Amino acid sequence: MKAYIIRRLLYMVLTLFGASVLIFGLYALTPGDFVDNNPKLTDERKAELKQMYGLDKPVVERYFVWLGNAVRGDFGYSLQYQQPVTSLLSQYIWNSFLIASASTLFTWLIAIVIGVISATRQYSFFDSAVTIGAFAAMSFPSFFAGLLIIKFFAVDLGWFPPGGMITTGSNATGLAYVWEVIDHMFLPVLVLTMLGVGSLTRYFRTNMLEIIRQDFIRTARAKGLKEKTVVYKHALRNALLPAITLLGFELPALFGGAIITEKIFNWPGVGQLYMQAFSLRDYPLLMGFTMFLAILTVVSNLLADLLYGVADPRVRLK
Template sequence: MAVQTGAIARSAVLGRLLQAVGLVTAMAIVNFFLLRLAPGDAAQVMAGEAGAATPEYLAALRAQFGLDQPLWAQLGKYLWHLAQLDLGYSFRQGMPVLELIVQRLPATLLLMGASIGFAVIAGAALGVLAAARAGRWIDTVISSAALLCFATPLFWIGLMLVLVFSVWLDWLPVGGMFTVESGLTGWRHALDVARHLVLPAVTLGLFYMAVYVRLMRASMIEMRRQDFVRTAVAKGAPGSRVLTRHVLRNALLPLVTMVGVQASSVIGGAVVVETVFSWPGLGRTAFDALYQRDYNLLLGILLCSSVVVIAVNGIVDLVYARLDPRIRLPR
């Protein structure tokens, strides 16, 4: 029996891995063609900057970048290198794309993790509080604040937070990931990074916190009306146990689902936040790559973003199964 269970588990893991590889490959192909639809290329940008946009110079640059080959040949070459984990070379940055992504990815993951953690914890707590006081003044205040955060653009929130906490109060740094000239190490360096992280993470997380507040409030109210909750109360179960084991645990399921759905939009929001706060992550790098027509770097960042989204959704599936044992992961 144990051997059969282990074989089923290995088969499920293998199936999920094959599905992830297929999704990543499909996304790579779609991104490749979407970028080729954009006007201009890296050769035109570099020739324009050099002031030598002659037909001969453009032809030489396109041959150097491989842009003179047919589109199907470029795609085949790209997929072949991708299968070898070779994301190409960024001629604008002067280094391999994979090396550049490895340098910038930790900063983006740190920003994403902090913002999602803040949004989930604050959103769930405020949603539970609003549901417990539904129809009262505290419910109105929380719902109104959530609606305000939802309707306010990210860049404006970021600028206002900088104005208040960096310019007026001088509590937090304006931008960057750490103080370059400080030379801090160890825990002091980690604390310095945390201080720089507060404003970007709160800016990115406020929008999603507003969504989770509304979702959690509605889910809590709905769960409290379910028959199994009334049955637990009628049997004399303690109120705290009913709240945590029956109401809250089931109310978290829609929120966890929403986290997985919004993983891609968090990466998109990181582009704006990283630009406002000069955060050295993939979002800001993607914006620069798009402006400079650095297709190899942009394709690598888009592919990395797809992998991150798939990984987040895999984690969401595990959390989902943990919250509700009746749910089985797809095999």
């Protein structure tokens, strides 16, 4: 196990190095930047700023300077916000992590329950309704689903606030503050859960159908085990194994997918930051956030591989 982890960590370093080359090259070779696209600056001031932030140096030299700083946790300086990228991301990343983790939890719980019931009642009315609902949820664009939910739950029914993280001018503290945040995050979590649960439900249903037709399930039933024991202890545990691989991509994908959702609900997360930085070509902030997603992806995949070995004793990580 120790040798496997060390080898995977070395692969992670090489993967992140390759990702850093692609990320920096993509943004560095894109025409224009925050300085060039600011019409309020004179040519002399633009040249001064480029020299100050090292934007006048060759691309290769700029990359190694950026990489050396990134290894120390310094991803540059946001020209738009006039703050270090690391401190700027740390202010908003936890807000995004809050709705991403909540939607991941609800998505998996709902998908597992519905997928198991749908597989054990194949071709029933419930199975048909789930199939239709899953494809309907997958077909909705996130911006349309967000606007539709705001119209129904916030405008028509008035059950939840339409956006933001807390009520404007609120001075709530303690449990009142926690409840206010939960109240505001309900709709964005609902959108992300609705968009993700459809495909994951179909995935669990397909896995369960394959497992319950195998010989060891028939043997378990022939031994007289209860149907719940057969389904939830033997079939479900084996059906979860392939899904663990998906877990490595779920959280990074939610951070990327939440960009539009955060914009619609005015949620103060990193998605809002990314959209504004993209429109103004604040490349240090864009590179820092994209690199964060790359790091999150490789770490999540490592955890998924380790969890796979824990969940299935037959797997030996060598």
